[in-house]
Amino acid sequence: MSDNKSKRILVIGGVAAGTSAASKARRIDPDSDIKIIQEENVVSYGACGIPYVIEGLISNFEKLIERNEQIFKHKYDIDVITNTRAFKIDRSRKKVYTTNLQSLEETVFDYDSLIIATGARASIPNIKGANQRGIFLLRNYNDGMKINDSDIIEKAQSCIIAGAGLVGLEMVEAFKKRRRGLAGRNGSMDVTVVEMADHILPTLLDKTMAKIVQRELEANGVKTILGERVEEIVGKDRQVTGIKTDTKREIESDFIVLGTGVRPNSEIAKDAGIELGTLMVIVE
Numbered sequence: 001m002s003d004n005k006s007k008r009i010l011v012i013g014g015v016a017a018g019t020s021a022a023s024k025a026r027r028i029d030p031d032s033d034i035k036i037i038q039e040e041n042v043v044s045y046g047a048c049g050i051p052y053v054i055e056g057l058i059s060n061f062e063k064l065i066e067r068n069e070q071i072f073k074h075k076y077d078i079d080v081i082t083n084t085r086a087f088k089i090d091r092s093r094k095k096v097y098t099t100n101l102q103s104l105e106e107t108v109f110d111y112d113s114l115i116i117a118t119g120a121r122a123s124i125p126n127i128k129g130a131n132q133r134g135i136f137l138l139r140n141y142n143d144g145m146k147i148n149d150s151d152i153i154e155k156a157q158s159c160i161i162a163g164a165g166l167v168g169l170e171m172v173e174a175f176k177k178r179r180r181g182l183a184g185r186n187g188s189m190d191v192t193v194v195e196m197a198d199h200i201l202p203t204l205l206d207k208t209m210a211k212i213v214q215r216e217l218e219a220n221g222v223k224t225i226l227g228e229r230v231e232e233i234v235g236k237d238r239q240v241t242g243i244k245t246d247t248k249r250e251i252e253s254d255f256i257v258l259g260t261g262v263r264p265n266s267e268i269a270k271d272a273g274i275e276l277g278t279l280m281v282i283v284e
Ligand SMILES: Cc1cc2nc3c(=O)[nH]c(=O)nc-3n(C[C@H](O)[C@H](O)[C@H](O)COP(=O)(O)OP(=O)(O)OC[C@H]3O[C@@H](n4cnc5c(N)ncnc54)[C@H](O)[C@@H]3O)c2cc1C
Pocket: 012, 013, 014, 015, 016, 017, 018, 037, 038, 039, 040, 046, 047, 048, 049, 050, 051, 084, 085, 086, 087, 117, 118, 119, 120, 121, 138, 139, 140, 167, 170, 265, 268
């Protein structure tokens, strides 16, 4: 960085970590040039609220956005560049190469300091039949919108949630309480959660504590299947009709949500030669 220009701070990733880092950088350094490169079309949203929009407790997804691009610009003088993926970091020349996901235009950004806050993506297990209509993931804003706007879910009366981790159980609750669509009008959706571990919330609770939560779920009409892995998603005309587990149990269902954990989006850092920490794959 030369003395006659402000320091350029570039942040990759614009949800919780990226926007917090950018805001903190602005507080520490009022004169720096701060930019956030964000792959999604939204920035600074609370993914934690997505299940509540699906349930109907929060009326729309915009309410999850804490600060939009305009607020970042006018209040903090931070530029947020959305719909843009950083695909390469050149550390020796201090450059980040990006692609606009709409125009496919490539832009190179120079930096003096780089913050990588690329978060995680949904981990998709190797399940037969996973390429059909009626299979949903939930990791980001647009995943939530796809679920909420889906005509399959609107017409559904039953669902399977694969994975009884935190996200999986939040979806269990959301669909059980959802009052939209066919199931909503008829009372409630028939919700089954399938977990390969022998108890729910396996990374969080021991078996005794998990049993208490399981009893609560079952008292609210949720079916729990433990110690079985979803092996195949079955369908008709490429639309989900149910699953088979590794014990050959078959369960009918109108759609399935894979709440099967997350993986770090760390490839861009690894490719740039940055030493990574221990890979912790949280299987939920
Ligand atoms: C349904 C749901 C409910 C949750 N509930 C809770 C809760 O109750 N409490 C709690 O503490 N946590 C909860 N979480 C977890 C919480 O949302 C995450 O911990 C948090 O979002 C992590 O923020 P992050 O900024 O580190 O990463 P992320 O949220 O993953 O954001 C990273 C961003 O970087 C972008 N990105 C990645 N690679 C690139 C690239 N190369 N170029 C440009 N952009 C890139 C991604 O598209 C993404 O927008 C929940 C998550 C979900 C999905």
